[in-house]
Amino acid sequence: MARRCVSLITDFGLAGPFAGAMKGTILRINPEVNVVDVTHSITPGDILEAAFVLSCSFRFFPDRTIHVVVVDPKVGSQRRALLVSIENHFFLAPDNGVLSYILTREEVYGIFSLTEEHFFQKTLSSTFHGRDVFAPVAGWLSKGVESAQFGEPVTDPLVLDIPKPQEVRPKAWKGSILYVDTFGNLITNFTPEHIPLDEQGYPAVAKVRHLHGEIVKTRRYFAESADKEPFLMLGSSGYYEIAINNGSAAMELGLKAGSEIALLQR
Amino acid sequence: MARRCVSLITDFGLAGPFAGAMKGTILRINPEVNVVDVTHSITPGDILEAAFVLSCSFRFFPDRTIHVVVVDPKVGSQRRALLVSIENHFFLAPDNGVLSYILTREEVYGIFSLTEEHFFQKTLSSTFHGRDVFAPVAGWLSKGVESAQFGEPVTDPLVLDIPKPQEVRPKAWKGSILYVDTFGNLITNFTPEHIPLDEQGYPAVAKVRHLHGEIVKTRRYFAESADKEPFLMLGSSGYYEIAINNGSAAMELGLKAGSEIALLQR
Amino acid sequence: MARRCVSLITDFGLAGPFAGAMKGTILRINPEVNVVDVTHSITPGDILEAAFVLSCSFRFFPDRTIHVVVVDPKVGSQRRALLVSIENHFFLAPDNGVLSYILTREEVYGIFSLTEEHFFQKTLSSTFHGRDVFAPVAGWLSKGVESAQFGEPVTDPLVLDIPKPQEVRPKAWKGSILYVDTFGNLITNFTPEHIPLDEQGYPAVAKVRHLHGEIVKTRRYFAESADKEPFLMLGSSGYYEIAINNGSAAMELGLKAGSEIALLQR
Numbered sequence: 001m002a003r004r005c006v007s008l009i010t011d012f013g014l015a016g017p018f019a020g021a022m023k024g025t026i027l028r029i030n031p032e033v034n035v036v037d038v039t040h041s042i043t044p045g046d047i048l049e050a051a052f053v054l055s056c057s058f059r060f061f062p063d064r065t066i067h068v069v070v071v072d073p074k075v076g077s078q079r080r081a082l083l084v085s086i087e088n089h090f091f092l093a094p095d096n097g098v099l100s101y102i103l104t105r106e107e108v109y110g111i112f113s114l115t116e117e118h119f120f121q122k123t124l125s126s127t128f129h130g131r132d133v134f135a136p137v138a139g140w141l142s143k144g145v146e147s148a149q150f151g152e153p154v155t156d157p158l159v160l161d162i163p164k165p166q167e168v169r170p171k172a173w174k175g176s177i178l179y180v181d182t183f184g185n186l187i188t189n190f191t192p193e194h195i196p197l198d199e200q201g202y203p204a205v206a207k208v209r210h211l212h213g214e215i216v217k218t219r220r221y222f223a224e225s226a227d228k229e230p231f232l233m234l235g236s237s238g239y240y241e242i243a244i245n246n247g248s249a250a251m252e253l254g255l256k257a258g259s260e261i262a263l264l265q266r
Numbered sequence: 267m268a269r270r271c272v273s274l275i276t277d278f279g280l281a282g283p284f285a286g287a288m289k290g291t292i293l294r295i296n297p298e299v300n301v302v303d304v305t306h307s308i309t310p311g312d313i314l315e316a317a318f319v320l321s322c323s324f325r326f327f328p329d330r331t332i333h334v335v336v337v338d339p340k341v342g343s344q345r346r347a348l349l350v351s352i353e354n355h356f357f358l359a360p361d362n363g364v365l366s367y368i369l370t371r372e373e374v375y376g377i378f379s380l381t382e383e384h385f386f387q388k389t390l391s392s393t394f395h396g397r398d399v400f401a402p403v404a405g406w407l408s409k410g411v412e413s414a415q416f417g418e419p420v421t422d423p424l425v426l427d428i429p430k431p432q433e434v435r436p437k438a439w440k441g442s443i444l445y446v447d448t449f450g451n452l453i454t455n456f457t458p459e460h461i462p463l464d465e466q467g468y469p470a471v472a473k474v475r476h477l478h479g480e481i482v483k484t485r486r487y488f489a490e491s492a493d494k495e496p497f498l499m500l501g502s503s504g505y506y507e508i509a510i511n512n513g514s515a516a517m518e519l520g521l522k523a524g525s526e527i528a529l530l531q532r
Numbered sequence: 533m534a535r536r537c538v539s540l541i542t543d544f545g546l547a548g549p550f551a552g553a554m555k556g557t558i559l560r561i562n563p564e565v566n567v568v569d570v571t572h573s574i575t576p577g578d579i580l581e582a583a584f585v586l587s588c589s590f591r592f593f594p595d596r597t598i599h600v601v602v603v604d605p606k607v608g609s610q611r612r613a614l615l616v617s618i619e620n621h622f623f624l625a626p627d628n629g630v631l632s633y634i635l636t637r638e639e640v641y642g643i644f645s646l647t648e649e650h651f652f653q654k655t656l657s658s659t660f661h662g663r664d665v666f667a668p669v670a671g672w673l674s675k676g677v678e679s680a681q682f683g684e685p686v687t688d689p690l691v692l693d694i695p696k697p698q699e700v701r702p703k704a705w706k707g708s709i710l711y712v713d714t715f716g717n718l719i720t721n722f723t724p725e726h727i728p729l730d731e732q733g734y735p736a737v738a739k740v741r742h743l744h745g746e747i748v749k750t751r752r753y754f755a756e757s758a759d760k761e762p763f764l765m766l767g768s769s770g771y772y773e774i775a776i777n778n779g780s781a782a783m784e785l786g787l788k789a790g791s792e793i794a795l796l797q798r
Contacts, residue, residue, distance in 0.1 A: 002563040007552060013448030014280065014546065017322035017503075020273060020304030024327035027300055031268040031328055034559055035302070036567070038552030044449055045512060056549035060663065061556035062563055073512065076487020126467065126487045128502030131326065182545030183576055201658065221608020221658045236660030237549075246577060246605065279714030280546065283588035283769075286539060286570030290593035293566055297534040297594055301568070310715055311778060339778065342753020392733065392753045394768030397592065 004142045005034045005065040007057070009050055010130060011042040012070070018128070022068075022135040025121065029139025036061075045073040047098045048160065049257065052179045052187075055101035056237045058089055066138045068130075069093040076126035081114040081133050082157060083147055090141060092134045097160030104159060115151035163189055163258075171195070171265035177257050178239065184248025186255055190240040190263045203232050203240060209262040210255055215242060216266070228252075270408045271300045271331040273323070275316055276396060277308040278336070284394070288334075288401040291387065295405025302327075311339040313364045314426065315523065318445045318453075321367035322503045324355055332404045334396075335359040342392035347380040347399050348423060349413055356407060358400045363426030370425060381417035429455055429524075437461070437531035443523050444505065450514025452521055456506045456529045469498050469506060475528040476521055481508060482532070494518075536674045537566045537597040539589070541582055542662060543574040544602070550660070554600075554667040557653065561671025568593075577605040579630045580692065581789065584711045584719075587633035588769045590621055598670045600662075601625040608658035613646040613665050614689060615679055622673060624666045629692030636691060647683035695721055695790075703727070703797035709789050710771065716780025718787055722772040722795045735764050735772060741794040742787055747774060748798070760784075 006026055012018035019040045026035050038057050042050045050071040058067050065088075072079075072094040080095040086106040092114070093099050102108070114133055117124070119140050121132035137150055165175035173194055179187040188208070195206040201220045208215040217231040225231050225245040230253060235241035240263070242249045250256060272292055278284035285306045292301050304323050308316045316337040324333050331354075338345075338360040346361040352372040358380070359365050368374070380399055383390070385406050387398035403416055431441035439460055445453040454474070461472040467486045474481040483497040491497050491511040496519060501507035506529070508515045516522060538558055544550035551572045558567050570589050574582045582603040590599050597620075604611075604626040612627040618638040624646070625631050634640070646665055649656070651672050653664035669682055697707035705726055711719040720740070727738040733752045740747040749763040757763050757777040762785060767773035772795070774781045782788060 005556070005559055005563070007556065009552075015305055015307040016445075016447050017304065017319045018448075020275075020302065020319075020323040021326045023302050023304075024271070024273065024323060024331070027271055027302065028326065028328040031271070031300065034563065034567075035300075036552065036555050036559065037303070037569070038549065038555075039547055041547040053549045053552075057552040057556060060553045060560060062560040065556070074489040077489045125500075125502035127499070131502065179548075181548050182550075223606040223609045233659070234657075236657035236663065281571055281573040282711075282713050283570065283585045284714075286541075286568065286585075286589040287592045289568050289570075290537070290539065290589060290597070293537055293568065294592065294594040297537070297566065301566075303569070340755040343755050391766075391768035393765070397768065 002062065003032055003034055005036055005062050006138045006142060007036045007038050007061055007065055007067045008040070009038045009042065009054055009067070010040045010070040011044045011046065011050070012040045012130065014040055018130065021131045025131055025135035026139045029136060030142045033139070033142045042071050045071065047071055047096055049179065051098050051100050051160070051162070054098070061089070063088040064090070066090040066092060066141050068134050068138050069098050070130035070134055071098055072096065072129060075129050080154065081129060082154060083112045083114060083137065083141070083150055084157070085109045085147055092138055094129070095158050097158045099157065100160045100162055103157055104162065110147050111154040111157055112147050113151040113154045116149065119150060165189055165194060165263065173263045175261055175263060177255055177259045177261065180250045180257055184250040185235065186242040186249050186253070187235055187237060188240050188242065188261060191238055192234065194263055195265055197234060201234070203234065205266050206232060206240070207264050207266050208232055208242060209264065210253060211259065212254060268328065269298055269300050271302055271328050272404045272408060273302045273304050273327055273331055273333045274306070275304045275308065275320055275333070276306045276336040277310045277312065277316070278306045278396065280306055284396065287397045291397055291401035292405045295402060296408045299405070299408045308337050311337065313337055313362055315445065316364050317366050317426070317428070320364070327355070329354040330356070332356040332358060332407055334400050334404050335364050336396035336400055337364055338362065338395060341395050346420065347395060348420060349378045349380060349403065349407070349416055350423070351375045351413055358404055360395070361424050363424045365423065366426045366428055369423055370428065376413050377420040377423055378413050379417040379420045382415065385416060431455055431460055431529065439529045441527055441529060443521055443525045443527065446516045446523055450516040451501065452508040452515050452519070453501055453503060454506050454508065454527060457504055458500065460529055461531055463500060467500070469500065471532050472498060472506070473530050473532050474498055474508060475530065476519060477525065478520060534594065535564055535566055537568055537594050538670045538674060539568045539570050539593055539597055539599045540572070541570045541574065541586055541599070542572045542602040543576045543578065543582070544572045544662065546572055550662065553663045557663055557667035558671045561668060562674045565671070565674045574603050577603065579603055579628055581711065583630050583632050583692070583694070586630070593621070595620040596622070598622040598624060598673050600666050600670050601630050602662035602666055603630055604628065604661060607661050612686065613661060614686060615644045615646060615669065615673070615682055616689070617641045617679055624670055626661070627690050629690045631689065632692045632694055635689055636694065642679050643686040643689055644679050645683040645686045648681065651682060697721055697726055697795065705795045707793055707795060709787055709791045709793065712782045712789055716782040717767065718774040718781050718785070719767055719769060720772045720774065720793060723770055724766065726795055727797055729766060733766070735766065737798050738764060738772070739796050739798050740764055740774060741796065742785060743791065744786060
């Protein structure tokens, strides 16, 4: 049987013992699993950022991968810990909305609350469920324990409002920035469903308005732009992005995750 | 036989070839091993920080894991390179005190000086023993080479003074901050052995004095605090921590690793 | 058969979904491979930096490792994607000079342009060939697909000018800084081929001139220097380095990658 994968998304940072303790815990239970760091550098407590990063990465992992997402500002409180399964993937995360993209866009097979404590770390802390709950459950799940063994079914997981574009008049949408990537590119929540690409791959008839101006230049890839003018482009996650070649659109335009923008047909 | 683990703690940073060259070296000798990054972001040269991170992570790894800790400001000098074994773990590190928690708190089975050069990288640099000494020895050790094969027994490893609380009068201790985590939480060297938790899990009868004030608020987990007042809480490593919910206690209070504090019974 | 390795060098940073999506893609095709992060923290778009980091790390990996180097500012344009093989290693990278050290210093067995799209991600983006081209090709290559299956041979890969020392008069060379490591050490392009080490291991008869002064102190390792004066030393990659013990030579001397220096025999 193929080696299974556990992917990790956390806000623990890279400097301390936290990510290592999680990885050790998983491998202690199942040394045959591939533990893969997606990122431990989510902005501390930023649930929507983690939700977005998960939505852009999980699909590329092998079938039956277990995705562990620990951005968990309410750890220790009564918030539930969830196991969610879809056709080819499992997710372990606090019930705080970090799985909102999964719960609203994928066909969900099962949702369980992690309550069976014999699967947890023997000494359970109240501040580090990444190590004491999610990691050991990931280990046991990867060994073939059935989802229903970990706790009771859940019917009302917390789902956050992922900002969706609103058509305010024909061919004009209000939307927002979902994410700023490490290069400073601004990923919007607009897609070719709103204004399609032309045959050459440009969002040619689109323009974007933002707080400080308007973007009419369109490109297919970064290096197609020779200057420092921002442009609109279809990004690798399927969303339109605002970018500057060899520069940070976020810095230049003063926009960030959550900033409101508009998409208009020219 | 289960795949073995090699865990890595270094101050090499993440930008250069150093961590990669170590990992490649280990896998070149034993491609069946799981090499796990705990952290490469120890403050350069900070031996006590690395010692603390090791003490909080090693126990969660599988039995027979080899923990490689390379914070080694005296690399190239006559300082020895050590292999230390305890019941279920092996440690490879320079003889500079980075194993102080292990050497003083665990039952040590054996300590050897790494001198058998045929286990080293063929070309031995004088500035990168992580790659040229510790990584290849980790590889061979993971393949089953006996500890005593790597060099002579050592009886006098360097042990640094890990700050321990001193009882200055009944129910009053002088102590210090051991570590500041990535969220800015201040991990003290006080534990429930000094002042116990009450039945609900609060260090209720404790208060902490620091250079700039006093902390009397106690909590069990972060989100139990609704404001920005610092509180005392039992942390996930078994020490009392000073924390601020959604904030950095280190920044707010102006304290850092090594800062003196006092724990008092109310 | 031994598990194969895929090593990763990118400028994607650690905060987003990018590195994770690449790793997932590789493991989806070949779950038996060891995927090893060398670094994802190359300065964005800095091809020479990535080329240098690769040159210092690849040799330590197991035979038949596949090194994936994605610093790719022209992704989406007509720049080719290459597979290069040498005796014991494979390289996958854009044809932008990032393999210049390999192409000029190693015996090259084969160079192919990656054009066979059935090996790519099914939906091919124009901005993320790390995930959509290089990662899947790495996966298939690790499964044993022959190099020639991925595309046509290439005879004219782009090779950048790696700065080489020029002898301006007997025993006097003009050279430059190749790389600044995470500690601030300045790796020069001078080696013992220019001015040899003495029997004790010091570059004793050498001195270095830079924009702001001269360095005459020589050392064999960092801790041999007790003060904050910069010194010249043979570094772990085989180049002479300018370093300051417990300090950043780059900051102190105001030098960086590309800065010109001179090496002179005293």
